[in-house]
Amino acid sequence: MALLEVKNLQARVEEKDILRGLNLTVNPGEVHAIMGPNGSGKSTLSYVLAGKSDYEVTGGSATLEGEDLLELEPDERAARGLFLAFQYPIEIPGVASMTFLRTAVNAVRKKRGDEELSTPDFLRLVREKAKELNIDQNMLKRPVNVGFSGGEKKRNEILQMAMLEPKMCVLDETDSGLDIDALKIVADGVNRLRAKNRGFLVITHYQRLLDHIVPDVVHVMAKGKIVRTGGPELAHELEAKGYAAYDNAA
Amino acid sequence: MNAEVKMMRTAAEAAYADALTALPAPEAIRSLREKALRLFAEKGLPHRRVEEWKYTDLRALIREMPPLAKGADGAAIAEAKKNSVLTNIGAREITFVNGAFVAELSNLKGLEKGLSITTLADALAKDASLVTLLAKINPNKYDAVFALNTAALNEGILIEVAPGAQITQPIHVRHIVTGTSPVSVFGRAVVKVGAKAQATLVQSHVGPDTVAYQTNTVLQLSVADDAELDVVRVQAEGDKAIHLSMMIGAIGNESRFRSFALTTGGAASRHTVPFAYAGRNARATIAGATLLRGKQHADTTLEIDHAMPGGESRELYKTVLDDEANGVFQGLIIVRPDAQKTDGRMMSAALLLGDNAEMDNKPELEIFADDVQCAHGATTGALDDDLLFYLRARGIPKKEAESLLIQSFFGEAVETIENAKIRDAVMNLAGGWLAARS
Numbered sequence: 001m002a003l004l005e006v007k008n009l010q011a012r013v014e015e016k017d018i019l020r021g022l023n024l025t026v027n028p029g030e031v032h033a034i035m036g037p038n039g040s041g042k043s044t045l046s047y048v049l050a051g052k053s054d055y056e057v058t059g060g061s062a063t064l065e066g067e068d069l070l071e072l073e074p075d076e077r078a079a080r081g082l083f084l085a086f087q088y089p090i091e092i093p094g095v096a097s098m099t100f101l102r103t104a105v106n107a108v109r110k111k112r113g114d115e116e117l118s119t120p121d122f123l124r125l126v127r128e129k130a131k132e133l134n135i136d137q138n139m140l141k142r143p144v145n146v147g148f149s150g151g152e153k154k155r156n157e158i159l160q161m162a163m164l165e166p167k168m169c170v171l172d173e174t175d176s177g178l179d180i181d182a183l184k185i186v187a188d189g190v191n192r193l194r195a196k197n198r199g200f201l202v203i204t205h206y207q208r209l210l211d212h213i214v215p216d217v218v219h220v221m222a223k224g225k226i227v228r229t230g231g232p233e234l235a236h237e238l239e240a241k242g243y244a245a246y247d248n249a250a
Numbered sequence: 251m252n253a254e255v256k257m258m259r260t261a262a263e264a265a266y267a268d269a270l271t272a273l274p275a276p277e278a279i280r281s282l283r284e285k286a287l288r289l290f291a292e293k294g295l296p297h298r299r300v301e302e303w304k305y306t307d308l309r310a311l312i313r314e315m316p317p318l319a320k321g322a323d324g325a326a327i328a329e330a331k332k333n334s335v336l337t338n339i340g341a342r343e344i345t346f347v348n349g350a351f352v353a354e355l356s357n358l359k360g361l362e363k364g365l366s367i368t369t370l371a372d373a374l375a376k377d378a379s380l381v382t383l384l385a386k387i388n389p390n391k392y393d394a395v396f397a398l399n400t401a402a403l404n405e406g407i408l409i410e411v412a413p414g415a416q417i418t419q420p421i422h423v424r425h426i427v428t429g430t431s432p433v434s435v436f437g438r439a440v441v442k443v444g445a446k447a448q449a450t451l452v453q454s455h456v457g458p459d460t461v462a463y464q465t466n467t468v469l470q471l472s473v474a475d476d477a478e479l480d481v482v483r484v485q486a487e488g489d490k491a492i493h494l495s496m497m498i499g500a501i502g503n504e505s506r507f508r509s510f511a512l513t514t515g516g517a518a519s520r521h522t523v524p525f526a527y528a529g530r531n532a533r534a535t536i537a538g539a540t541l542l543r544g545k546q547h548a549d550t551t552l553e554i555d556h557a558m559p560g561g562e563s564r565e566l567y568k569t570v571l572d573d574e575a576n577g578v579f580q581g582l583i584i585v586r587p588d589a590q591k592t593d594g595r596m597m598s599a600a601l602l603l604g605d606n607a608e609m610d611n612k613p614e615l616e617i618f619a620d621d622v623q624c625a626h627g628a629t630t631g632a633l634d635d636d637l638l639f640y641l642r643a644r645g646i647p648k649k650e651a652e653s654l655l656i657q658s659f660f661g662e663a664v665e666t667i668e669n670a671k672i673r674d675a676v677m678n679l680a681g682g683w684l685a686a687r688s
Binding site: 050051052053054073074075077078079083084086089090092093094095099100103104105107108111143160164 | 635636637639640641642643644645646647648650651654655657658659661662
């Protein structure tokens with residue numbers, strides 16, 4: 001069965017149609033990249049999949065392992081195994097990173113029918129994952145994302161991803177605002193999480209991220225639809241020729 | 251204008267005057283009480299045309315006066331034992347039930363060296379000059395709550411910390427109301443901290459739900475030079491209660507003062523804080539968290555008076571309003587001509603959870619010195635949808651995500667409590683309020 005199956009998805013925000021019949025199938029173990037010009041609806045796709053309420057789905061379907069995602073609350077989607085790494089991770093003053101992580105991990109475990117983690121077990125898991133991702137533990141002593149650099153915020157997203165053990169990971173322009181060193185660390189983190197039962201949808205404007213996270217399939221998105229699909233070589237073609245050819249596509 | 255203006259008295263005002271006139275007065279305070287009662291008879295309860303009471307119209311709020319509480323019998327004491335908060339903070343407890351001091355629920359044994367705790371009656375018998383202190387209010391202006399409290403002066407407690415004494419065990423003054431019929435309860439606590447001494451005071455107010463009782467409590471604090479006092483107050487009165495209270499403070503040279511107030515109870519409440527910087531280079535933090543739901547109304551009014559140079563004040567109030575609740579914050583900082591180098595910062599932030607909740611914020615600065623730094627801010631807003639979505643996208647259910655954000659909102663104020671045990675206990679009480687959210 002397909003992991004993520006999106007069929008003829010249509011969505012609007014503030015009366016404006018953004019997604020106009022998008023089709024996409026990600027199988028377990030696959031890494032798909034979606035590239036496209038600004039305003040093509042890439043971020044909208046990620047928010048619609050994660051369940052942000054500002055977006056109105058006007059048609060089509062999206063399923064995770066056959067289950068209708070669009071009917072579920074955002075937290076239920078997360079519990080079912082969908083994870084969105086935000087383009088702009090949000091600062092939450094007053095909420096300690098550890099409290100946040102622990103609440104999230106245990107909420108998800110509870111919904112999946114697993115036992116909640118005890119404090120020592122949780123701390124052990126955080127230490128282990130943070131070490132793997134090269135994350136300084138001191139960062140986690142601060143409130144969620146507060147005072148984090150761009151790179152730290154993105155690494156924190158990957159840490160959350162590792163902690164929540166999702167099935168389907170959507171990365172929304174994870175490369176934006178990162179220098180090359182930070183980009184490598186984040187890409188390494190993602191590569192570590194690649195597994196045969198886990199799928200990735202990497203949304204990006206630039207090809208450079210795909211040098212580090214090598215996709216199985218590359219899609220080009222324009223005006224709310226997938227207009228072309230190919231292998232990794234498609235990313236290089238786009239880098240060379242730009243998106244000009246797609247501005248009037250669809 | 252010499253014509254005598256005779257004020258029309260409301261039924262409640264007349265009832266107060268009658269009941270308090272009939273109340274037998276000990277010799278030492280008779281004239282003090284009579285004077286306060288005369289003043290009250292003349293000026294009465296404040297109403298919305300009195301600027302300081304614009305948002306909390308006592309004349310409209312208090313339609314009648316329930317009978318004066320008759321003290322604590324066995325049944326009341328048994329009930330009081332069940333209804334109490336902050337019992338796990340390792341404090342020395344002083345308990346008033348229905349306004350009466352209850353020895354069996356108070357611990358006056360083994361007082362630490364330099365600590366003296368005396369009932370007001372005993373203290374007055376020993377030292378008549380205490381009357382002057384009891385009459386004192388800053389600023390020197392009429393306040394109906396203070397006048398009524400003084401006119402009803404009967405039971406109370408005097409806590410004194412001798413110069414240099416470090417009292418580590420917190421002292422918890424508990425005001426508990428019991429029973430099923432409405433009563434009027436008055437209370438007074440006086441705390442004097444000597445030079446270079448240190449103490450922690452906790453004050454709690456609880457009572458039964460569904461009973462329209464009224465409480466009026468005045469706390470008078472003086473902190474001498476180089477001394478340090480922490481005060482934590484919890485107002486968790488029953489849901490039909492009217493709670494009126496004051497914390498009147500004066501702090502000396504180089505002193506350090508911290509206070510925190512958690513307000514969750516009562517149908518309507520007003521807490522007034524006239525606070526004077528009586529010495530140089532004194533520092534004070536006055537913080538609070540107010541959590542209301544239903545149609546609750548709570549008013550916090552600060553009057554921070556910098557009379558001396560070098561004072562530092564930090565006021566931080568967080569108000570969370572669910573349903574149709576109404577929060578009021580009035581914060582006045584006065585910087586007098588001599589109070590150069592004053593550093594005052596005041597912030598009142600409100601979080602509206604209910605569509606019909608209302609916050610009235612009135613910060614004011616009156617500055618008469620030229621070399622000062624003063625700032626105030628007031629914000630009112632709803633929970634941020636983007637923050638909520640971020641938490642929910644990580645699997646945290648809506649209510650839990652909201653609780654995390656609400657807790658982080660008021661947590662900033664709770665964090666100002668220095669004593670970890672008390673801070674945790676207050677956080678637990680606030681957590682209980684959150685858990686009860688529907």
